[in-house]
Amino acid sequence: MTEIRPVTEAKAVKVPHLPDAQTVTEVKHWTDRLFSFRCTRPASLRFRSGEFVMIGLMGDPDPKTGKQKPLLRAYSIASPSWDEELEFYSIKVQDGPLTSKLQHIQVGDEVILRPKPVGTLVHDALLPGHRLWFFATGTGFAPFASLLREPQTYQDYDEVIITHTCREVGELQYGRELIESLKTDELLNELIGEGFWKKIKYYPTTTREESPKMGRITDLMRSGEAFEDLGVPPLTKECDRAMVCGNLAFNLEIKQMLEDYGLVEGANSSPQHYVVEKAFLD
Numbered sequence: 001m002t003e004i005r006p007v008t009e010a011k012a013v014k015v016p017h018l019p020d021a022q023t024v025t026e027v028k029h030w031t032d033r034l035f036s037f038r039c040t041r042p043a044s045l046r047f048r049s050g051e052f053v054m055i056g057l058m059g060d061p062d063p064k065t066g067k068q069k070p071l072l073r074a075y076s077i078a079s080p081s082w083d084e085e086l087e088f089y090s091i092k093v094q095d096g097p098l099t100s101k102l103q104h105i106q107v108g109d110e111v112i113l114r115p116k117p118v119g120t121l122v123h124d125a126l127l128p129g130h131r132l133w134f135f136a137t138g139t140g141f142a143p144f145a146s147l148l149r150e151p152q153t154y155q156d157y158d159e160v161i162i163t164h165t166c167r168e169v170g171e172l173q174y175g176r177e178l179i180e181s182l183k184t185d186e187l188l189n190e191l192i193g194e195g196f197w198k199k200i201k202y203y204p205t206t207t208r209e210e211s212p213k214m215g216r217i218t219d220l221m222r223s224g225e226a227f228e229d230l231g232v233p234p235l236t237k238e239c240d241r242a243m244v245c246g247n248l249a250f251n252l253e254i255k256q257m258l259e260d261y262g263l264v265e266g267a268n269s270s271p272q273h274y275v276v277e278k279a280f281l282d
């Protein structure tokens, strides 16, 4: 005779044991320093493309009490707001409290995700403009991976320029593949129209390994080379809007440059010409 397991019992097997747990559905390692992963999305989670959430794992047990506390860090959501799943792009720091562990996650594992999205890299924080610049270094590409897949980006702007400065060529691969994938993105093609991706100008540069375009984006802008390569004039507050996400030194330097072009920093409560967010570092 076949045993019929009660539905409640079958469900109980699937109940996650971590608080705010989500299940990993895909992991990709891009270099020995970078990886991305996808996980399930809480049904209640609503966010604006470009925002971040706190994610993490349970920390090691306290040697005295044996209790475990969640180890959480801010991570930009790299997937767009309409995606059924969530995607994250992360650095691997070998002695980093979280990423030394997170880099080993596999499909089926659980991650903790606090469903409270926040952030300034959102369309609402910018005044209308003609050209939108995304300035990224390293894993700072993540929020732009979300915004590049967001229809509003192309509805609001005539031109979108994404600059990505990394140390080595391999570190550009995640961004390069994402931009390539936009050409066949069904939703964007349907909503924005065929050839929408021709609005995008991609400007990848490396600083520590030979590539077709070498140098920090800040230096390339200061010398005028970046504008010449891209075929656009230097930024003005009338025409250009910018979102910045990278390491601290980069953020500070480009922030000053944007101010020198006459752009003013915006926020959710006060939209202006540019916004900045620090890329996650363990």
Ligand code: A2P
Residues within 6 Å of the ligand: 137, 138, 165, 166, 167, 168, 206, 207, 208, 216, 217, 218, 219, 247, 249, 250, 251, 253
């Ligand atoms: P560099 O190799 O010259 O330091 P990181 O991996 O350390 O976060 O750096 C990512 C990229 O950001 C690197 O290519 C690095 O260049 C670049 N970078 C670091 N600081 C600045 C800055 N102040 N302005 C522009 N690019 C920077």
